Amino acid sequence: MRNFQIQRDYFARAQGFMSGFLMRSPPGIDEGLALNPPTFPLLRQVEFLRAFCATNPEKDYSNAVAQLPGASQGKEILIGF
Numbered sequence: 001m002r003n004f005q006i007q008r009d010y011f012a013r014a015q016g017f018m019s020g021f022l023m024r025s026p027p028g029i030d031e032g033l034a035l036n037p038p039t040f041p042l043l044r045q046v047e048f049l050r051a052f053c054a055t056n057p058e059k060d061y062s063n064a065v066a067q068l069p070g071a072s073q074g075k076e077i078l079i080g081f
Contacts, residue, residue, distance in 0.1 A: 011046055014065040033069055040071065 018035055036042055048071050052064035 007046065010061060011042075011049065014049070014061075014068070017065060018068065045071075
């Protein structure tokens, strides 16, 4: 059984992390990158994170979060740590 409250909390932190990352990006980098694009709604993002973690057990949740911007655009874009 999944603990949805913990998943919600982790996802909220991931959204906060990505928001902060986008705010500090220099001009011309990641412009127009949306945290909740219509083509990749929040529920699909959560499912992406679940699938990434299930298929990559050797990696951390933060690795999945770093993949989200690219997944939302159908390409590989990694956010840096």
